[in-house]
Amino acid sequence: MTNHCCGPGYASPAEAMTAPREKLLYTIAIYTGTGIQKPDYLCTIDVDPESSTYSQVISRLQMPGIGDELHHSGWNACSSCHGDASMERKYLIVPGVRSSNLHIVDCGTDPRSPTLFKVIDGAEIKARTNLSAPHTVHCLGSDIIVSMLGDAKGNAPGGYLQLSKEFEVVGRWENSMGSIKFGYDFWYQPRHNVMVSSEWAAPNTFMPGFDLEEVGHLKYGREIHFWDFEKREPKQTFYLGEDGLIPLEVRFHHNPDSSHGFVGAALSANIIHWWKDAAGDWQWEKIVDVGNEPHPEWPIPIPGVISVILLSMDDRYLYLCNWLHGDIRQYDISDPHNAKLTGQVWMGGLLGRAPKVNGVKVTGGPQMIQLSLDGKRLYVTTSLFSTWDNQFYPEIRTNGGCMLMVNCDTENGGMEIDPLFVVDFGKEPNGPSRCHETRYPGGDCTSDIWV
């Protein structure tokens, strides 16, 4: 990975930005909820422009059973283990949100054709920890923790599953959930002894689909939580109210000395920024507010639904997706209090701005994104979650999802959809599937944390 003698990842975000260009991507694809009785799978996609199979799926690793709903994934090791020469970024932990199974995939032995190394059965996790519905995976130096969104019966708030580096269940990571009502994403910044977690809903609430009325009944999140990372317990909660309905992806600055971080409030379509002030107190503010858009056939304007945000490795740009509107935005956050819109592209969405891109009908909207370490290539997928897809974009069942690439101008700002890259998951061998989160073999802009 690097010229250093040490463990996985990079000595710093700046060093990560100089790594060789990514040549492969790992992207999950699902059949859960599609009517096709096949397992979800992990795709390997060729992104080397010099290769004859550029922009194609070159291998597919099926999970052992159906119905997992693969969603997010994380590495066994990242730059947090850079100083440990015994560690290797080799295994991708790929959870099934619905089944609670954790798939440990060996991507190191043959990076072009990963194999299944181990499965931790969801039934074992439920029995030993009373947790279900795994979501975010982060490596924590010597351990791995996974946010689990429910108890063994799908009720909130769930907790955190701790795995050893040998992929054995250690137990619950947290010492207390305090008064936290829901779980979802988390990110830690050890130099400030802090972890921040966000809130989706109980698995029994979000898994069957989105009943908007349940937001008003407080069954969806609107708070973020600041943890004492070493004590493994929540310390402070911010009630975001109407500005922060359904706060999802949590991103700290990659710079480990920085206290600045961001969360995208999906339903409010706002970006919330937090930081530690001169007195050492955490503060928050809203820095982006995406307005609702009128739709010719809807009685009410459509909210953007910010389903993901991401920061470039140099912490200069913030990217967000409005899954229902259909746009990806790039903001310059050099001054994190003043986000400046510097780029915008359209693909799919309900507003009809870009129904077809690169010859492929885009069903769904821009959803998960992953940015290259140098900040120049943003890979985008279009499916959110099987049941929610079925509600908002029912044609995805026959059309499948797709992956596109956006070229990003890191000097002056700006974005442009690459005209030569498209992966049409509507043409998969077992029928139309849907693609979600992507990882790069050498780490990416949401995988690595510096201690």
Next chain:
Amino acid sequence: MTNFTITLANQGGAAFDVDQRKPLLQSLREQGVDLPYGCKYGGCISCAAKMISGKVDQKAQRALNNRQINNGYIILCVARPMSDCTLEVGVESHDKLYRNPFLDPLAPHELKADIAIPLEAKK
């Protein structure tokens, strides 16, 4: 032991003898029926089927709102039969399962059981 007959209307009327003590998903899969499923605790809706006739005990389900229940949906991973039943199964039966929540809101009595306001209570 009491057994009931489950008829799958959208699988050529195939009929299966099932134990009333077992969840329908388990009984049908054990007899070779290829069905979708996910969480196996009644919370995720992947295994929803439409009941054309019959009666089940699905007290353990947490996935369905009252509109979905009124449209006949049952959650196979936790539903136990209380009579002979005729079902439509799989995604082909999901025509009324999903709705755009912005275009087609639920009435207060159509919410999930724990937050629904019964029709008579509104008077």
